[in-house]
Amino acid sequence: MPSGNDLFNHPFSHIYVEKAASDHPLTQAILARFSKSVIIPVGHYKDVFNRPRQNFGIQKQSQALILAKNRGASIFPGAPVCQDFGYDHFYYASSIRNCIFDCDYCFLKGMYGSGNIVVFVNLEDTFSELEKLLAEHPVYLCISYDTDLIALESLTGFTSRWIEFTRTHKDLTIEIRTKSFRKDIYDKTEPCDRVIFAYTISPRSIIERYESKTATLSERIAAASYAMAKGFPVRLCFDPIIYCKDWKDAYSSMIQEVSENIDMHQLKDVSIGSFRIPSDYIHKLRRDFPSSPVCQFPYENINGVFQYPEKIRAGMEDYLGSLLQNLISKDRIYKIDTNQVP
Amino acid sequence: MLFILCALTAEAKPLISALSLRKDNTSCPYDTYFAEDNSVVLAISGMGTVAAASATTYLLTRFGTKKEQDHLINFGSCAGKDPGMYLINKITDDISGREYYPDMLYDLSSAGLSFSSEKALTTVNHVVSSLEDPDQLYEMEASGIFQAGSHFLPPHRMLFLKYVSDSGVEDPKSITNAHLTACAEQQLSTVLLILGKLKNISEEIPSIDEDLFLSASYALHLSETLRHELYQLFVYARSENIDIEKILDGLKKEGRIPAPSKREGKEVLHAIRERLI
Numbered sequence: 001m002p003s004g005n006d007l008f009n010h011p012f013s014h015i016y017v018e019k020a021a022s023d024h025p026l027t028q029a030i031l032a033r034f035s036k037s038v039i040i041p042v043g044h045y046k047d048v049f050n051r052p053r054q055n056f057g058i059q060k061q062s063q064a065l066i067l068a069k070n071r072g073a074s075i076f077p078g079a080p081v082c083q084d085f086g087y088d089h090f091y092y093a094s095s096i097r098n099c100i101f102d103c104d105y106c107f108l109k110g111m112y113g114s115g116n117i118v119v120f121v122n123l124e125d126t127f128s129e130l131e132k133l134l135a136e137h138p139v140y141l142c143i144s145y146d147t148d149l150i151a152l153e154s155l156t157g158f159t160s161r162w163i164e165f166t167r168t169h170k171d172l173t174i175e176i177r178t179k180s181f182r183k184d185i186y187d188k189t190e191p192c193d194r195v196i197f198a199y200t201i202s203p204r205s206i207i208e209r210y211e212s213k214t215a216t217l218s219e220r221i222a223a224a225s226y227a228m229a230k231g232f233p234v235r236l237c238f239d240p241i242i243y244c245k246d247w248k249d250a251y252s253s254m255i256q257e258v259s260e261n262i263d264m265h266q267l268k269d270v271s272i273g274s275f276r277i278p279s280d281y282i283h284k285l286r287r288d289f290p291s292s293p294v295c296q297f298p299y300e301n302i303n304g305v306f307q308y309p310e311k312i313r314a315g316m317e318d319y320l321g322s323l324l325q326n327l328i329s330k331d332r333i334y335k336i337d338t339n340q341v342p
Numbered sequence: 343m344l345f346i347l348c349a350l351t352a353e354a355k356p357l358i359s360a361l362s363l364r365k366d367n368t369s370c371p372y373d374t375y376f377a378e379d380n381s382v383v384l385a386i387s388g389m390g391t392v393a394a395a396s397a398t399t400y401l402l403t404r405f406g407t408k409k410e411q412d413h414l415i416n417f418g419s420c421a422g423k424d425p426g427m428y429l430i431n432k433i434t435d436d437i438s439g440r441e442y443y444p445d446m447l448y449d450l451s452s453a454g455l456s457f458s459s460e461k462a463l464t465t466v467n468h469v470v471s472s473l474e475d476p477d478q479l480y481e482m483e484a485s486g487i488f489q490a491g492s493h494f495l496p497p498h499r500m501l502f503l504k505y506v507s508d509s510g511v512e513d514p515k516s517i518t519n520a521h522l523t524a525c526a527e528q529q530l531s532t533v534l535l536i537l538g539k540l541k542n543i544s545e546e547i548p549s550i551d552e553d554l555f556l557s558a559s560y561a562l563h564l565s566e567t568l569r570h571e572l573y574q575l576f577v578y579a580r581s582e583n584i585d586i587e588k589i590l591d592g593l594k595k596e597g598r599i600p601a602p603s604k605r606e607g608k609e610v611l612h613a614i615r616e617r618l619i
């Protein structure tokens with residue numbers, strides 16, 4: 001990857017604005033904030049986002065922002081590779097595509113051709129869509145599925161709006177997954193027991209090696225603690241577990257650091273799952289990131305999902321499970337069931 | 343390699359001489375010029391999108407492209423309100439209405455092109471007599487070059503550098519070659535700085551020891567599928583800086599390589615994996 005401070009434009013130096021989204025108040029607010037950026041009007045966001053032969057990795061060096069209007073569905077049934085935490089009606093919402101963080105193993109790199117970020121400014125239309133679904137049955141919704149919503153909170157304000165929406169819709173439970181260090185969101189809004197903040201927890205060495213631009217382990221722990229202190233339900237996700245030669249040491253010192261700094265009994269629950277990814281995505285990741293060990297690991301292809309060989313997978317998950325069982329009751333430990341993965 | 347396309351010789355002249363490009367005297371469909379070290383090749387397409395697209399395809403197929411290393415640069419004149427040189431961030435094809443977007447990743451301010459030097463451009467099929475939209479630039483090739491180029495190169499490896507030669511004219515003949523060359527000459531130092539910068543931008547293409555891989559896959563009698571698996575082990579070893587040759591040597595010393603049969607070859611493949619991870 002070419003590098004050098006002076007080679008690339010700064011992130012969001014270029015903002016593509018769909019004509020249909022240009023008058024939206026959020027578009028206007030974002031553009032006012034980035035007054036020095038170059039604004040490029042576009043007919044349809046796909047004309048930029050879906051161009052052929054884009055280089056995801058290079059674009060991440062100078063991410064452009066695309067402001068668009070979502071015209072189709074923005075709520076989708078959860079993928080089988082995801083943990084559903086026992087909820088029957090498990091969905092995810094897609095209001096932002098791509099992320100300002102840069103994890104080597106991110107499935108978005110396999111899913112999208114572009115590393116640029118699309119913000120669908122019309123969140124109110126997603127809320128209307130969701131209200132129709134809520135009229136049918138309760139919904140469990142991951143709202144930070146193809147982005148890290150908290151990391152983009154100062155840009156979009158979406159997390160706060162989701163919390164307010166959830167508070168007034170009693171059949172809705174949302175999960176906000178994050179690797180961010182930000183705590184200010186917890187000062188700005190009242191807690192709600194149906195708004196779950198889910199922190200991905202990884203060992204220091206894995207964060208340094210594979211989770212570029214994300215918060216450090218101590219920052220994530222501090223933010224999770226803070227959320228709990230403010231009364232929000234918090235989930236810790238030991239998922240994805242990433243293999244490394246010294247995984248036992250790495251994961252046991254991580255658990256030690258977590259247990260020393262977090263009141264485990266206060267947690268809503270924890271989840272455990274080793275890295276897994278659909279085959280289409282890993283092929284693209286391998287092509288685009290030839291030097292990344294986590295992309296190039298010789299995974300086993302089980303029914304179209306690449307995952308660690310059984311011995312490694314079960315070894316890591318069981319080990320982590322046994323450590324956690326000493327800290328939190330068994331019924332609050334969720335393990336991804338790989339047999340359920342198609 | 344830097345592939346440069348200009349519509350007219352008059353636009354290319356200053357570059358050809360500054361870069362000491364030599365004309366290819368073999369029979370070529372388009373006038374083609376080379377740098378001594380083959381780092382730059384320039385072709386004259388002629389006017390219009392069809393000529394530009396076909397010259398782009400000629401250039402990129404004749405010399406072959408490496409999408410991690412090469413850049414395609416369209417340098418030429420255009421009509422616009424203010425004189426100067428511009429980096430194009432959006433190309434609209436006037437006939438089809440389609441829009442094309444080169445990636446704007448590189449910071450070219452040190453070469454003299456700041457954000458204020460970026461503009462949108464419309465590709466038209468005639469010399470314009472006036473500027474329909476004074477904020478736009480107008481010319482006759484860019485959309486063809488982008489469309490053809492995007493079959494070969496990613497959008498961050500295509501740059502469109504346009505200098506203003508006029509603000510629209512009733513009679514195209516009034517724009518003389520001498521004028522186009524003089525305007526190009528004025529932008530030469532900026533263009534050379536940009537080319538110098540682009541020349542050094544290359545993305546990594548790590549490779550494995552192909553000979554070692556081939557000899558190992560023969561020695562293990564691997565099927566096509568298992569060869570892919572071995573290849574993946576080579577790539578993984580390289581990403582982790584593990585010396586796979588050492589592992590293979592170890593297996594040779596143990597008498598397991600070469601394998602006597604396909605079945606044993608498969609077992610050795612398994613052993614390589616075990617030792618790697």
Ligand code: SF4
Nearest residue numbers: 099101102103106147
């Ligand atoms: S934080 Fe999540 S969405 Fe963002 S890059 Fe990492 S894995 Fe992808």
